[in-house]
Amino acid sequence: MIQMRAERVDLNALFICSAGMPPGPEPFAARATVWSEGDTLELTLGGSWRMTEARPAWKDLAPAGKPGQVRLKADQLGRWDTSLLLFLFDVREWCRRTGTPCDPSALPDKVKLQLGQLEAANPTVAPRERADNFLTAVGMATRHAWSNLRDIFNFVGECVIGAIRMPRHAGKFRWRDCLDQMQACGAMALPIVSLISFLVGLTVAYQAAVELRQFGADVFVADIVGLSTVREMGPLMTAVILAGRTGAAFAATLGNMKADEEIDALEVLGISSVEFLVLPRLLALAVMMPLLTLYANCVGILGGMVVAGGILQIPPSAYWIEAQGAIDMTDINTGLVKATTFGLLIGLAGCLRGLQANRSAEGVGRAATSAVVTAILLIIVADSIYAVVFHILGV
Amino acid sequence: MSEPENANAVDVLGLECAYEDKVILKDVTFSVRQGEAFFIIGGSGCGKSTLLRNLVGLNQPVAGSVEFFGRPFSAAGLQERREQLKTFGMLFQSGALWSSLTLRQNVALPLEEHTGLSRREIDEIAVLKLAQVGLNGFEDYYPSEISGGMKKRAGLARALALDPAIVFFDEPWAGLDPVTSRRLDDLIRQIRTTLGTTVVIVSHELASIFGLADRLIMLDAGAHGIIAEGKPLELADSSSDERVREFLHRGKIPV
Numbered sequence: 001m002i003q004m005r006a007e008r009v010d011l012n013a014l015f016i017c018s019a020g021m022p023p024g025p026e027p028f029a030a031r032a033t034v035w036s037e038g039d040t041l042e043l044t045l046g047g048s049w050r051m052t053e054a055r056p057a058w059k060d061l062a063p064a065g066k067p068g069q070v071r072l073k074a075d076q077l078g079r080w081d082t083s084l085l086l087f088l089f090d091v092r093e094w095c096r097r098t099g100t101p102c103d104p105s106a107l108p109d110k111v112k113l114q115l116g117q118l119e120a121a122n123p124t125v126a127p128r129e130r131a132d133n134f135l136t137a138v139g140m141a142t143r144h145a146w147s148n149l150r151d152i153f154n155f156v157g158e159c160v161i162g163a164i165r166m167p168r169h170a171g172k173f174r175w176r177d178c179l180d181q182m183q184a185c186g187a188m189a190l191p192i193v194s195l196i197s198f199l200v201g202l203t204v205a206y207q208a209a210v211e212l213r214q215f216g217a218d219v220f221v222a223d224i225v226g227l228s229t230v231r232e233m234g235p236l237m238t239a240v241i242l243a244g245r246t247g248a249a250f251a252a253t254l255g256n257m258k259a260d261e262e263i264d265a266l267e268v269l270g271i272s273s274v275e276f277l278v279l280p281r282l283l284a285l286a287v288m289m290p291l292l293t294l295y296a297n298c299v300g301i302l303g304g305m306v307v308a309g310g311i312l313q314i315p316p317s318a319y320w321i322e323a324q325g326a327i328d329m330t331d332i333n334t335g336l337v338k339a340t341t342f343g344l345l346i347g348l349a350g351c352l353r354g355l356q357a358n359r360s361a362e363g364v365g366r367a368a369t370s371a372v373v374t375a376i377l378l379i380i381v382a383d384s385i386y387a388v389v390f391h392i393l394g395v
Numbered sequence: 396m397s398e399p400e401n402a403n404a405v406d407v408l409g410l411e412c413a414y415e416d417k418v419i420l421k422d423v424t425f426s427v428r429q430g431e432a433f434f435i436i437g438g439s440g441c442g443k444s445t446l447l448r449n450l451v452g453l454n455q456p457v458a459g460s461v462e463f464f465g466r467p468f469s470a471a472g473l474q475e476r477r478e479q480l481k482t483f484g485m486l487f488q489s490g491a492l493w494s495s496l497t498l499r500q501n502v503a504l505p506l507e508e509h510t511g512l513s514r515r516e517i518d519e520i521a522v523l524k525l526a527q528v529g530l531n532g533f534e535d536y537y538p539s540e541i542s543g544g545m546k547k548r549a550g551l552a553r554a555l556a557l558d559p560a561i562v563f564f565d566e567p568w569a570g571l572d573p574v575t576s577r578r579l580d581d582l583i584r585q586i587r588t589t590l591g592t593t594v595v596i597v598s599h600e601l602a603s604i605f606g607l608a609d610r611l612i613m614l615d616a617g618a619h620g621i622i623a624e625g626k627p628l629e630l631a632d633s634s635s636d637e638r639v640r641e642f643l644h645r646g647k648i649p650v
Contacts, residue, residue: 172508177495261491264453265553269505270480 028078030055032087039068043091045107048078055083058090066098073106084111085118092119155352158274159282166279178280185246186288190295192241197296200233201225201303209311218312222322225304230327234297235335236383238289239342243375247350250281251371254354255364263355273355282347289343290336297335330395338386342379349375402465404429404561404593405450410459412442412449419445421619423459425612427561427595432587432607434627435597437614438642443597444488446614447565450595451485452476463561481509483561484554488569490546492538498525498549499534505556524552528582544575551582561593562586568600580606601645605631613639 028047035042041063049055070091077084088104088111095102104112132140166173208224254277257263266273301323308314350371357367405427412420419442427433435443448454450461452468461469468479492501502521506512512520525534528548538546547567554562564583568576580603586592598604604611604627611630613623615638623630623639631643640648 257494260494261487261489262493264448265485265487265491265493265550267453268451268480268483268485269508270477271504271508 028076029053030083032056032058032061034061034063036063036067041067041070043070043072044075045072045084045087046074046076046078049080049084049087051081051083055087058087058094062094066100069101069103070095071103071106074108074111077108077111080111082118085114088115089118089122151356152352155274155355156348158272159278159348162272162275162279163282165275169275172275174276174280177277178284181281181284182288184249185242185284186292189242189245189288189292192245193238193292193296194299196237196241197229197234197299198303200237201229201300202307203303204228204233204300205304205307206311209307213312218308219314219318219322221304221308221312221314222319223326225308226301226323226327227331229300229304230297230331230335232335232383234300235289235293235339235342236379237300238293238296238339239346239379240376242285242289242292242343243346243349243372243379246285247346247371247375248368250347250350251354251357251367252364254351255357255367258355258357259359259361259364278347278351278355281351282344285343285347286340287343289339289346293335293339294332297332334386334390334395338383341382341386345378345382346375349378402429403427403462404431404464405433405595406460406462406465407450408460408462410446410449410461411457412445412454413457414445418457418619420614421458423614423620425621425624427593427610429464429560429593430587430591431593431609432583433593433595434604434608434611435595435614436599436604436611436642438599438616441614441616442619443599443614444565447563447595447597451483451563452480481557482559483563484557484559485563486547486550486554486565486567488566490538490543490550492546492549492553494538497535497537498530498541498552501538501549502553502556505553509557520556524556525549527555528552529578544571547571547575547579548582551579555586555592558590559592561595564594564596564598566598567596568598568603576600576603583607599642601643604643613642 030049030053031045031047033044033046035044043061072088072091088107092102092104092115094100104115107115205221205225208221209218212218212220212224254263257277263273263277266276304323305316305319308319309316353367353371353374357363403426407423407425410420410423411418412423423446435446437443445454449456449469452461456469459469460467463479463482466475466479468476471479492498493504496504499518499521502524503517506517506520510517522531522534525531528551530545530548530552533541533545533549538549541549551562551567567579567583571579583594583596584607587594594607596603596607608627610625611623611627612621613630614620615622622636623634625634627643630639632640634640634643637648
């Protein structure tokens, strides 16, 4: 009976080989035959054993009963690879489990050597348990949050100290880097800021126009677009664009510098990475954000003007006079104050995440993502705080 | 340099280094004499680079102290540390050049930060230092435009910019071809003989260890500390510790 099962496997393997593979330099498919002789089970291996091709499985060959011993031997064994070792490993495991003596002495020496290595490599200790229980997870998360918070305070503190020292060391300030950054985060951002601001102004005007038309209060679309753009949408949309554009770039640059030991090289020379890398970037953003916001305000109002002219037939001059009447300097200033704050927050988030990045390609990617998320979160929180404060102050 | 003549260049006493809760090294004590070429050797993952980072202040040791020329460093305040940082240079494994600056600007930056020299003088020194490491003509190249070996040499020029009393090297021969390695050996020899610089080198490059080292310490991951200290040839021939002889004979202990 054992022989019958062996024959079946043999044929299967041959069939697959001849059907699926063109006749090549290795004409023999993997072959395993068992032969019972007294209480000894003789397992003969032959043919070519490749991982990528069909091969017999021990579970189809294993006898139902327990033989006295299993003797392994090779007959016309062609090229072989790890698939043969895995098969033999299964046989050895089965023998160990059933308490059957296994005699591999008739196998070629190379096979025996490799099999020995495979058995040695087979893990005997339980893999390291990385999962934590609930309490450990909470504890770790708390510790992580605490150290994160401490890092933020340290970083902000260093930035403040650096900023205070800056006027005294103005000669050593990296003005050149600062100007480069201003160009990168300011001038280069103009096209995208224009597009987004124009579309946001347009959208707000559309929404307002539909409602206002019902009351015949068409011309007030200029008030709505003007005020919402100058006080809210201008600074907010510019900040969101810069968080994605500049905050991520800061984090990626600084993260990469950290991975390349460039930050360490600064520290070893006694040069503060905050003064060298962070302050020029913060200053660039703090200066460019209000300027970009002013520009975004103008483009946003222009977007509203297009809708007012096209849908509500309000002439641009009337729209302009109405908008001028609605917006005063206080509105513009509140927007600019917010914009400066947002700029600082984007810079802080980007630089902090960059400096905290792991020293790897993945760490840099995560730092960039985290910088954008942190910056947008901080922007929205700051915006809400400003809304309350401005309401209380009546501005 | 105003270093006292009889003091050791580096004194490390009972140093314990750890990453978060994981102790890497404990009770590490050794001294480096002035003008010496001192190697820190050991297998991968034994804490060589960690020790170096703790020495130069990139990581804060958990316990123990580091002194340079008899002045406490690891326990010193920020101002004092900043002052002492001027007395040593470091060559990082990758060179760690600032990618946004040209080679000339890379070498000039430490001078701009720590000296009151004029722009012209700084420029001259930068060009000279680059010429010393064989990089004349490459002053205005950016790090991304030069090869790995050149980056290392430029890194060395930067480390030497302030004529430091001690230069630390982190695996300086890693990834270099044999000819460039030999040139680096010669450069290190040259700065020692001409400037009397003390060099502390983390490496496992056997040829350079035997060619350059006056003394060495060997660290071991299992022991979490120093397992041997001495001259390379003596340790290779007659260390009582089999691990040391095996390491210095490239894994094959002579019969």
